[in-house]
Amino acid sequence: MSAYSSPVILVKKKDNSWRMCVDYRALNKATIPDKYPIPIVDELLDELHGATIFSKIDLKSGYHQIRVHEDDIHKTAFRTHNGHYEYLVMPFGLMNAPATFQSTMNDILVFFDDILVYSKSLLEHQHHLKLVLTVLVNNCFVANQSKCKFGCSAVDYLGHIISGQGVAVDPGKIQCILDWPEPKNVKGVRGFLGLTGYYRKFVKDYGKIAKPLTELTKQDNFTWGPQAIEAFHKLKQIMTSPPVLVLPNFTLPFEIECDAAGRGIGAVLMQKKQPIAFFSKALSDGNLAKSVYEKELMALVLCIQHWRHYLLGKPFTVFTDHKSLRHFLQQRITSPDQQCWLAKLLGYQFEVRYKPGLENKAADALSRCHEVVEFKHLLSYPTWESGKALLEEVSQDPYIQKLMAAVLQSPKNGFEVKQGTLFYNGRLVISPNSPSIPMLLEEFHSTPMGGHSGFLRTYRRVADNIYWVGMQKSVRDFVRACDICQRQKYAATTPGGLLQPLPIPNQVWEDLSLDFITGLPKSKGYDAILVVVDRLSKYSHFILLKHPYNAKSIAELFVKEIVRLHGIPQSLISDRDPIFISHFWKELFKHQGTKLKMSSAYHPETDGQTEVINRCLESYLRCFASEQPKSWSLWVPWAEYWYNTTYHTSIGRTPFEVVYGRQAPQLLRFLSNETKVPAVALELNERDEALIQLKTHLLRAQQQMKKYADVHRRDVNFSVGEWVFLKLRPHRQQSV
Template identity: 35%
Template sequence: MSRKLNKAEKNYVIAEKELLAIRDAFKEWRHHLLGAKYTVTVYTDHRNLQFMSSARLLTPRQLRWMLFFAEFDFVVTFQPGKDNRKADALSHQESTTLPAVQTSRAIIAPDKVLCIIKTEDFFEDIRNSFTVEKWQAWAQADPKRSIKQGLPFYDARLFVPTTKLRKIVFHWLHVIPTAGHPGAPKTLELIQRYFWWPTLTKDVKTMVNNCEVCARTKTSHSKPKGLLHSLPTPSRPWEHISLDFITGLPVVQQHSVILVVVDSLTKYGHFIACKKLPTSSELATILLNRVVRYHGLPKVILSDRGSQFAYNFWKTWCKTLQVTSTLSTSHHPQTDGQTERLNQTLKQYLRAYAEKTLNSWTSMLWLAELAYNNSFHTSTGVTPFFGLFGYHPDTLHITIPQESSLTPAVSEIIQHLHQTQKSIQQHLEKAKQKYKKHYDKKHCEGPQYQPGDKVWLSTKHIDFKTKHMFNPKFIGPYTVLQQINPVTYKLQFPKSLRIHPVFHTSLLKKAVQKVRPHPAPVLVQGEEEYEVKKVLDSKLRGRNLWYLIPWKGYGPESNSWLSASDVHAPVLVRRFHPLNPDKPGPRARLGEGSTVNTRTVRALRASRMQKPNTRKIK
């Protein structure tokens, strides 16, 4: 490359003119020089440029250019002009004129060249798949078949005879960027424009289902999987209870949390104010004092997967009292729908009296409990209070005249209470059937997975280390270890994925392809190392630089933060920083024997290089 100097550049000193040539060359070939595998060597016949990067006094222009050069890994080497004649010839004016260049129309259009380069070997493989005699016999068997230029055609479409060649066709019309990973119908239409083979429709559907990129990145548009499976109806009150917490409330009298306890049969609830989220031991004490002392020990306690219910103390406490602790499925609130619904009712009550209860909600909690327990419940057909005690509480202090009647015997009261609770059980069964019918209309029955099957896991509720719209929709595939119930499964996770391994079937998708094993580590100087795919992010921990690394052959769930000293991928590191100038980076070399911190470079760029004060020299 070469160009003329403009009026301002003609006034540059010699050193700056020589440096200008290097700067323009780096601008012209920037896409080649950034992230180069080896250090770039610049040959110049101006010896002083070797020491430009280490000079103590630089003009503002030279300093700006040094900031530009900081993006590149290069060294400047002196070479006399007589030994560098090719570059030196560009600076001499040519007196002769070149003849006019005559252009001719290309025989092959440029947009067809790439296709021809790719398909020439493909056509040759088709020709070699059969002998000429077999091809002729093949063509005579059907009038739609023909042989053109030694290639078999069916109904004017190229016949693809082998599985290997069919996979190449699928790659061309499904995988490459111009195809865009379409679904099976669109991929089939693309292939049918040019190619044919007997099992085309079946093969395309299978290959699309086996496409790992499609499995990871595409959103499912079918109905949510998994029909409703209700919990069994208890045989007596307070045999089965559920727990949940309401947090984020204003601190009143040092209380900021409400513990909600609900009986699964009568729907009777207790609202208990807590100073904070209780620990396992504190929760056990609260239940003994506020629930067990009035209703006895439950057989089953249903809760979410809070930390209180995962500690050994809670498990030991339940085991000692012969209480079964059941945890709801991760990210599936339908498991404990009654408590979730009651939480909404309680929040609505407190919100309705917000002006009065904002600073005194703890004193209003017993009123909220009474109001809820005295309200008609559609699933039981009675109020929770009546379902538990057999009568309605007096809340109005109004005496209504009634006909006199004899006081019922104790046996009649007990019989009436038993009949009420039996009626509640019947209402609950009818309500569950009604809810199931309504729920199942919007859901479809999920596939049944067996231990050992491979499944993809939805990332809907997974917190990635880097959040952006290009995160995959599914990760995996993972092995199914156990079927907990008809719609819940336990998966086998790597140690790096620290989440609970039990999931509802709506978050799973069958992995139909033969899963490729993860690449094994390679030995480098006696140590096992895994191949780095690229660099995603960087950050500083103290004075140390760390990189977020995805591993080749592994999913995004295996991404790891590693110290820069442990990342042996200099090419990928050099490629990352020019594309992410706002991220922390290492010390970048300007030239031989000199370094500059890239963060300092960015700070100087941000300040737009304010011109320093200068003094006149007489």
């Protein structure tokens, strides 16, 4: 197995497929850079003199078409959950991959994976294309047909537009300057002057040219007039032509200044502080919600990608006004977005440096040019399209016509006829059988205007405009039946179904309930508690647990701590913890004759006994271990003693008395032998009588509890197979 190992990064594509990249940052640090010379763009462009027809060929996965030397294959190893793998072909992301690829292609006019074929005539071009394609076939190189261009009179190549007329600057380099909108306020003027002023030393008489704009930045003096317009357009022209904008010199290092601010990102590509190209991009609504760090990182990645043909294969420096980005290449990748951005930077050799915002004026101005927004105020008045149809329906409805005739003949309280239409207290009257009623209820309840209000608010909204006989019942039935309200709103009605207490056991330790308390801090290695409660006596055991535990280990503990002391129970009540519903747990107790009773989903009240004891135990531990949380395990034995010797109102005595027939030894016991229950003094001889009293106390407590609970519940009968909504509790619900 290879001694090398690099991590894998999976990046999701737009089509939801995945692109696999390998993070070779550690390997690149130990790699000696290849000094193979990258072609000088000026020399490549000089060879194009006289050419009139062009073709551009883009190689498909060019790096993967070059085999890795056998002695170096093991260095490309990457790790996955299925083991180690090694690349047999050159992967993307290696420091020397660009130089290796360029040296392989040096016999063709090529800059990395962009092959340019140029000729003086069509016949000559056909011959040249045949030669180039033959070389590619013989060397097993594959082209990407969708990105190839053949027989063009002009092509974009290495940031230039090449045609029979010569070489011109790519308009994309200066488009963001040409598209700069005219400022609408002082802030917009200051942004534009921030960019142009950054390069004022390259502009003769900059102060005179920009004076009309500078005057606009003074307080209460913004008037966009002819002089300001002339200065604005003149500065844009100067910024996009020599001597301000210069051609790149590939013998000098490149520098990038980038920034993200407001609603956009911006960057400048420079050499010796002179601009070579500008880049600006507005942020989408989704990207606007990202953090400042993410937007600054996005600006860095996008500008490097945009100027790939200048930067790939050469070391360069990126300046940013966000300090934390300095360490991006050394940071641990923790989010999918960071994985995506890092994958796009693999293979580039660059250093990130911090530059304060006040010194990063050009990129800052480019990032803020998208903030200039012109607001237009529009006034409109809504109209109800269904209103005319409703009036027409009312005018033709026999029920309304009959009622209106009766009102005209013998006026009734509240009813009146206006312009041939019947109203009741100023509201339009419609038939109770009108086919428009469902539409009206939908409009006044389910639309954004209705807001899915409750019965009263919906009724008042409808009753302000319309009236029909039985309207209250119609609105109440509609709101009750609203599917969205039942799914999304808080339950305002009392719970359905009356309280159904569990049957009282006949003997102690024949019917038990179990539950876990988890999420505790480590204490002596323990981080969980198994709570076991006898439902008749309320006697409890608190068993300490260590993660990880499974059904087998819990079963062994149960036998050791419970069965050993109290025998095999007849039934166990628990929630639906994965351990309690496991096949092992079910089969084990099935063969022991123990019946498993589990609470229904999202209804912990079924196992209310252990839920109550859990709260008591947690409260006890907080009281004694709050100052030293990791000491809680030392207090669990005392908590068990405290709980089992505490008086319970439901059973009328302590759990210890019920199980052992006597009081637990205490200091006060030796001062007085009195007892409130004479039968207990006979101890085991009168044990049956004590159990009868115990059941009486439990039955009385259950009846009292049911009486109080049913006050806040309603009796509802459901049929088997009937669909109902299950209300999830917020603290248990994991999703919307």
